[in-house]
Amino acid sequence: MNQPAEQFTLPIRAAAPPPVRFPLVASVAPLAAAGVIWAITGSAFSLVFAVLGPVIAVASMVDARRTRRSRLRTEARAYAEAAAALRADVAERHESLRRAAWARTPAVRTILAGAAEAGRWHRTHATTVVLGSGDVASGLRVDGPGDTADDRQLRRWAATLAAAPLAVDPRGGIGIIGRLPLTRAFARGLLIQLCFALPPDRCAVPDEPGAGWEWTAALPHAGAGPPAQAIVVAEATAPAAAASAPGPLLIALAETALELPPGCETIVRVHGPARAEIIASAAHAPGAAFRPELVSTEDAACFAARLREAALAIGLVGRRRPIPRSVTLADLDGLRTPQPGRGLDAVIGLGEDGEVSLDLVASGPHAIVGGTTGSGKSELLATWVAALASRYSPDQVTFLLVDFKGGATFGPLRVLPHCVGLITDLDAAEAERALRSLAAELRYREEALLSAGARDIGETEPTAALPRLVIVVDEFATMLDVFPGLHARFVDIAARGRSLGVHLILCTQRPSGVVRDALLANCSLRVSLRVNNRADSVAVIGTDAAAGLAPDQPGRCLVDAGAGSRACQVAVTGPGDLSAIADRFPAGPPARRPWLDPLPALVTLPALREGALRERDAGDREGYLLGLLDEPDRQRYRVARYLPERDGNLFVIGAAGSGKSAVLDALAAQEASGSARIEFLVPDVETAWDALERAHGELVAGASGPPRLLLLDDLDSLWARWEPEYRIAAAEMLAGLLRDGRAAGLHLVITAQRDAVLGGLPGLCQFTLLLRLPSRADHAAAGGDSALFDPSLPPGGGSWQGLRIQAPHPGPGPRPLGPSPPAPPILEDGGTLLVVSATPARAAGMLRSALEGRRAVVELAAPARGPLERIDVGEAGADAVFVGDAESWQAQWTLLAALRAHAAIVFDGCSLGEFRAISRRRELPPALAPGRGHAWLLRPDGTLGRVSLRAASPYP
Template sequence: MSDPSHWSPPGLIPLALPPRPPEPAPPGFPWIASAAPVVGATAIWAVTGSTFALLFAVLGPLVAVASMLDGRRESRRERRRSAGERRAALERLRQEIALRHDLEREAAWRLAPGARRVMERGIPAWRATEPGPVVLGAATLPSRVRIDGMPSDDDDADLLRSAGRLAEAPLTAEVDGGLGFTGPRSLALAAARAALVQCADAVPPGTIAIEAPGTEAWQWIAGLPHVTVPARARLRVVDAAAAAVSREADGDRVHLIAVGATADELPPGLATVVELRHRALAVVGRGTAIPVVPELAGTVEAGAWVARAAIAGRRAGMDGAAALPARVELSELDLAPAAGDRSSLRVPVGASESGPLHLDLATGPHALVAGTSGSGKSEFLVTWVAALAAVHPPDRVAFLLVDFKGGAAFDPVAALPHVTGVVTDLAESEAGRAVASIRAELRHREHVLASVGARDLASLGPDTVLPRLVVVIDEFQAMVERFPELGAVIADVAARGRSLGVHLILASQRPNGVVRENVTANCGIRVSLRVLQRADSTAVVGTEAAASIEASTPGRGIADAGDGRVVRFQSALADDAAVRSAADRHAEVALPRRPWLDPLPRSLTLGSVGAVLGPERPDPDAILLGVADDPDRQRRVPIEWRPASDGPLAVLGAPGSGRTALLAAIANQVAERRGPDGVLRIEGPRSAVWDALDQLDRALADGRRLPALVVLDGLDSCFAAWPDEARLTGIARVESILRGVRDLRSAVVVSAARLTGLGAGVRDALGSTVLLRHPTRADLVQAGGEGTLWEPDAVPGSGQWHGLRAQFLAAPRPSAGTPRPPLPYEPARHPLTAVCSRTPRADAAAIAAACSEAEVVLLGDGPEAAARATAALQRGPEPGSTRIVVGDAESWTTNWALAAQARGRAAIVVHGGAGEYRALARDAAPPPLLDDHRRQCWVVPPEAPPERRSWIRRHD
């Protein structure tokens, strides 16, 4: 026996007795004030001799006496005022105590409602897992209201005693130890009925079974679900007036409620015994008895409550009807093909106590399925899909299956002709594609309905092919947590799906709090297999019954088919025979339109483009670059490049992203149409790149015809190692070529990791851009791409085109030919030569060794050498003689007059870098770029442009 767990109101100020006011001190006689006038008056009389001054001496004692009397009057007034304030404070304290007692009492009855409130509520609570404390009646119990302070009189002591006692509070007792009721039989039975109603209200059927004698006094509980539904825990009624009822536990836990005329008739060992004396008084306990006004329940009102509980039990599938089968095969159910009616998707999915369980998504229009791991949730989804496929052809129903468990949950039905796609664990980059695909499907269906003037899919004629689309999502919770943006799309489908023929089956281990309210509001079909939390079962099917399903019965569940009636059922298993029969039955029917296309392939060649594009066909006059995925229009489109209108093409991407392979595929297409000579690949050593750019630049200037396609791979890295002057010249020539090719009906395609270092002129001259994989999202955005499409581990060839995800063509890189070395420098070819060298002494020796008959003058050999060189240059070239003057840049700069004569009369050879060339040649235009300044040189014949030559090879 125990008092209830009273609720203590939060946030209330602690109570305290008002202090008793102290007694005011009695006023004393003001001796000094009385003596002062006497002394003053005497002094005046002594000085003035006037007897009239002696009258003032009398005033002092009179004023003192008056002051003392007035002080006593004020003390009495203060005492009365303090006493009045304390009485008012005590009255407020009594009111506050009464208010807190009311709150405490209401909270206690709310926690332990008692039989009367239970029967008035009507609907069973069914929240507990075992019988808790039951209310025996109303009694005066200790209160949790406490008052600080010490009592000063009997009134204070009475106030403290009244504050510590709570009248009419519920007195509770645990059923676990057993309850006994004695006294007049009618009162004992009424009290036992009240206790039994409270136990049946707290614990659902299947958790505890109630056993009672079969006598007339206990017939009222016959319809209670707890009587017919088996459970391991039992609540047994022992009636001394009835036939003996076994009290053996049979290995199960048994709670007792006993009724007898006296305590001797009750079973021994009961924890609580209630002695009923009359309707308003009972005594609880044998030692210090507690008087209580007992809780009583009449037979009629208890029977009415049992009838309502029986209805709730039937709705929750806990009415103890016929036993469910342990296993149901889908092939055992009636899967006859449906007629051509579009208004129904009714199929059997399992067995209930009253026969096969049918679900109809067309009237649902959506379904919510809950079930913990091992409950048979995925198998139930497969069964439902297989049943729909067996009854309805692909032109009436199609499936999009989404498995977010990352496994193979839908493998048994993936090959059905109704299945338009199976999606497993979307990658982050695929989330946006999923959103666009589903929204595009809704737009497509709206267009179809509008084109034929139909209000909804059910009113379409037989000639319009538009099947209902069932989107099945296993582990919906995992999908929404990973991709919140998909939640908004699902909500949109839930709101508009009925008329458009799009239906959702959302499955999750714990849908409570995950599925949005605007989605669940449209999920008329509710199914809960075994769940772990009672709140999850209540959230889905409105009853806690699914939390009581045994783990040993996978496929057992509670279902609401959309009519508000909850039934227990056993899910069917989609055996191979049923799935195979469904596939064979509709093998000749055309496959449904796919709302969700498979991801683009990881590699793409010219030979595989046709299979990827499907009905789309590329323009034969354009250059095909790849295939783009357009989920907004539920299609794949060819990526085409038309140089005449699109301008030069740039292929941007990190190394290894497929740039070279795409350039090779473009070049192969042009070579097939225009022949091998129609493609110019600018590649090889930098001297070859320089020459190619120079030739193209000259051709543009002269208006001559260019190759059909110019390919420059690695534009940004091509000039990286060039000298500054040559790099600027190369970039300027590329810009000139990019701007001039359109007029000559030629095409240029370049590739680079980034264009930032090539100048604004080159970037502005490019017309179209292919974006392949970039190192970071920021790099991709800076290049003009969509950051949402960035993939750090994208395969080569994967990228984007005009905001669409794309896979570009790939072809083997052609082998580059071996470049021809430049012609060697032959000293004997020029009778008069001026050489500017970085190593003049070594080069002079090499020239002398290569041309023994030549006269070699080294400027660094003193004034005589300068004079000899001046004489040689002044004489000019002479037939049959070879004179060569060799010096470094400093020597030629110092002898500037000699350098001027050399420029006008001699051939100039430069073996060094740009500094040596400028020191002697002084040509405004840059010379041809050398690959190696040690092995190559420049030769500038008189009145001729500079040429690249190989330097003299030494034979040691």
């Protein structure tokens, strides 16, 4: 057998230390030293040291030998432990290889015991059969420097896999030598392996077997015609194979090798029940001994009978009646029998034995349906749902339909009262909503069963509060390609669905590699229509039979409910069938829906008020209605409320056309139902500035009054039109109002398209309503989850406190635009008026036209007058109007100083610098909107206001 080379390494034996030598020099050196000392000192006592030399040398030698022996024992023990660990690793790997080899090529005894049914008919060509168990090459190699007898024995043992299957290719012919009873028993094992691996349409045995082979007549392969491959069993001489059989498989029996027919690539000699040897083989060495696989006639007959029953069940042989090419739903009698039980049995079509029914409870709890385009998948799903609806009431079963083909499959099924939802073409936001809704449904069912004191829905009768829920998904693989995160949720449903009464019917064109093992393990009910390849067929029903279904017969399928597959023609369901089923159930309250439709694109205030009244929590009835919230985690819609006293300031951000202004309109329309007086500020430069100044002044002064709600629309637009100094002042006023206004009963609702230009003002708002923004980056910058960005949101659509919201449309009627600048009264005659204008000639002309000669208009820079010529105030009159630019007034400073104490000063088209230079004041004058002809007016009493030169009329 060919195994991938795997390498192990022998432990290294430690080198033996050198033998201990006598320390001659160490012995002689003390003697020489003692002699020298005696010669110098003349003391005989020094000669005693000469004795220490030999003593020390002998002691050192004894100690070195003891240390050497200890080291040798330690190293030998370490080597033995390492060698034992290596043997254990190799033995463990041997066992793994042995199990894998027997799993690939199961033994005959395993097939006869029924332990290998998953591999039945899983091949299209005979490639291997197992002769028996014996020694084969393991593919393991032990490297290392060791070359002792033990090392060589370890290498040989590691390289050999004992008790492994000896597999050979039968297509070259197999010759069996030995006594006839032994060779027949051996040949029966080979024939059983071939008939188990190859379906009846792939191999055939003679329908008139010879003596001793009568049991083969019961095989479903008996008498099969072309293109099945013939299996020829020849005793002593090989008969001629049928000419129509392409490449017959030859199994020849003889007592000697000379009696075998030519063409036997593999020759085996059977010596006895437990011993055989290979004489010739392309895969194994001649002389290799093994334990043969022998089968008795009785065991072979039992196997043949069991195999025929399996073939009958799926319609491969022995058809009792022809399966019709087409069936209608009305042809099925089983549909007319109501089912009050706890199962979900449904008749979907006709097979060889009559009506074919599927039971999601008994055979499920979940089902996988495979089929290529045009095979009839959609018809099968529609018929299955219709069949269930015809036998069970909406109190017993409901359907949630998921169609990734735009709803064409399930659209007609919506007439059934059992249908509680149809989901088509999810986007990213809807996929997230799907996950949360399915999780909520499981929690709801768990709580319902807990309150009923039941562990399983089978312990309770189905009711309208808790019917069984069948989730039918068409194009499951397409859905997972787009949203792979949904797979984990479906695995969770598959694992918990049986006890909770939730069943899955998952349909896909590509089951192989898409529906993973964690999901397949709970999908016991399998249905396969025609598929494009054998792998898809095997993935669904365990065999490749569905790949051979006729392409011109849609609706033909193979059903496997746990006892092998059987053929079926699925019934066709028409609109009339669905209407008839729907008419069986009287009109009543709709079934409880586990899946809410997406929020409507338009929510009106009356509808929102009606929904608010239905909510039970009295505390939630306070505040302004802000919109309709989507709560898939609780399977409900809820009215969102904004209570300024509780929630503080609100910031609304959204792109143009996202519904920001409509939010303010809706709040303003609810003024009568709220406790605060609402002031709506449109994005007008002058009006908004005056309102901010007024509100900020009242806040600073500590003025008390009723609660107020200030609605400021398009603040970023105002920001762009205010001059820089006004922006700074507005930011200070708004920051003060947002920070301190709450204590004084003043709250703000601000809208903007962009928050970046507003600095830290949005951060002073306690809540943010996030509407549709132009890009994902803008959405994330505003505090939203970038994964939930949805550019297709309708006006008013957004998120509130992490939930999807649809703000109300205020309804018909004029928009409350807030106070407009009042028409200024005509300035009474009398009193000197000073005009500082960027275009004095134009201003003088406008004033003369407006005053119609009632008052003198004097130009400081008239052509007839020099620039420094002194003007006679008396000649001009006490109520004269003096006009000049800032430069001219600075040149006439004496005149200005004389008049300013009792004259009003108008600044027309002047900059702030010119205003401050002439007025000698540092505060900001009121903001002016461009294009209106308004100017600043500084009154003699020091108050600032606006004036229109067209009417020469000041107004506050």
